[in-house]
Structure formats: structure tokens, C-alpha cells
Amino acid sequence: MGTPRGKALVTGASSGIGRETARRLAQEGFQVIASARRKERLDELTKENQNIIPRPIDLSDSRQLEEFCQEISILSEPVSVLINNAGFAIRGAIEDVSLVSIRRLFEVNLFALIKITQACLPGMRRLRQGTIVNLSSVVGKFPYPTSGPYAATKHAVEAISDALRMEVHPFGIRVVTVRPGVIATEFNDTANQLTGDLLSRTDPDYKPVYQAYGTAMGKLFSNLVIPGPKIIADLILEAVLSDSPKAAYCAGPMVEEILGPRMKLDDDSFFQFMSEKTGLKDLKV
């Protein structure tokens, strides 16, 4: 027998935006498959709400991902709501980030998202309905210094989402992109931990670049109130429950400050705008 609202899958449900979204979907009556690596965190969610089914997985492990997708594709009640949320960042100038780290970033932020989407689509086509929400970021529309590899994964998520939206619209499947600004979750700590001390390992040429950028960002953030994940979970629920969701939803700091100008300015003007914002405009090394 089907669940009251249907079956949802949330990746990255052990923390932040994914955890809040899994809770909210379960409260709305969806049966939620909650996935992430930290099983104990997923079990806590199940204790809160029996509508949440924990499914531990490391999305960077191709064998685990294959098994998971196989399971999804043979569910008797297909997933009708897919929240592709799992993701992380590493920081650093392009010269300072190894290709191995960049590949791992793409495995989780992009390739797993594509693979899981492919596993869910046949079921959604059978149902002739479904909602796929892909977590992009404001940096899915513009990179800032040190965000190149992470922003590249999110630019790719934007492209995949835009193409998919058109492809599956004829089957009644809706594809939504969500672009958070800066949100208070474990995301920042994880990025700091994975990045390590950039200044100690970079070439001396880059030190003034990192320092000028760090100072400019410090100023930019000093007046910002950083919201928690609820603001994004609210948007995701709004999209899922809407009869006609928007193609994209944005919220949080940096949406007005930088995404707004990105949408209005031509490329050269935006480069000038960002050079000023990031403190690098007059820097000569």
C-alpha cells in the first residue's frame, strides 16, 4: 500500500538543510528515505519520526552508489520527491587544489546527483508525476576567488537541472533548483577542515591575494546575520507542495548582494563589481 503523500528521498539528511527538509517532509506525511554517511544521525531522525527510513551511504563510493540506485529503481512505490541535497566544498585558488580533491567533489556534488536522478526517473515517468529539487548555490551563478572547484560543481548542477526541466516536463515531472546564500550549517566547518591551512602551503605570490580577499570577506560578513537551514527547508517544501513551482528559488545572504548584480550586469561589469567586492581590484603582486 502507498504512503499517504508518497515516497521522498533526501540525500545529505544527516545535517543542515537536508536534515531539516527530511523532518519537514516526514511531518507532511511523506515516507522519507534519508541518506548520508553518518548512520547514527539518520537513526536519530527515525526516532523522531517513524516516517523516516535511514539509508547510510557514502556517495563518493561508486559500488555503494550503484547498489543504492539499484534498490531505488526496484521500489514497489517509486520515489516521487527527490531532494538532491548532499554536498560539500573545498576552497583554494585553482593552482592550490589537487585534481584528486576536485574529482571527489564532482563525485558527490554532481555525479551522484545525476546517477540518483537517473535511478528515480523511470518510477516518476511511470507515475507521470514527480518533483526533483537540486541544491545548487548562489555560486552556481557566479564564482568568487577560492570557490572555483566548488562553484564549478554547482554551475554544472544548474546546467543539468535546466536541461532536465525541459526534458521531463512532458511527463509531469518538475525540476527545481534551489540556490542558498550563506546558511549556518556544518558546511563551513567541513569546508575549513577539508581545506586546511591554505596560507601555509601556497606559493608566496598567492599570500597577498588570499589576505586581501580574506579581509574583504571579513568586512562583508561582519554585518550579516546568517540564517539557519529552516529558511531553505521552507523553500524546498514550498516548491514540493506547490501546484506550479518556480524553476529556481533563492534565499540567504549574498542573494541580494551578489546574485542580484550577477543577473543584471554584463560579464565585464560583473568582473569589475566582484574585483571591488573581493578586495582584489587594486592589488598588484
Ligand SMILES: NC(=O)c1ccc[n+]([C@@H]2O[C@H](COP(=O)([O-])OP(=O)(O)OC[C@H]3O[C@@H](n4cnc5c(N)ncnc54)[C@H](OP(=O)(O)O)[C@@H]3O)[C@@H](O)[C@H]2O)c1
Ligand atoms: N550552508 C551553506 O552556506 C550553503 C550554501 C549554498 C549551498 N549549499 C548546499 O546545500 C547543500 C546542503 O548543505 P548544508 O549547508 O546543509 O551542509 P551540511 O550541514 O554540511 O550537510 C551536508 C550533507 O551532505 C552529506 N554528505 C557530504 N558528503 C557526503 C558523501 N560523501 N556521501 C553521502 N553524503 C554526504 C553530509 O552527510 P555525512 O557527512 O553524514 O555523509 C550532510 O548530511 C549542499 O549541496 C551545499 O552545497 C549550502
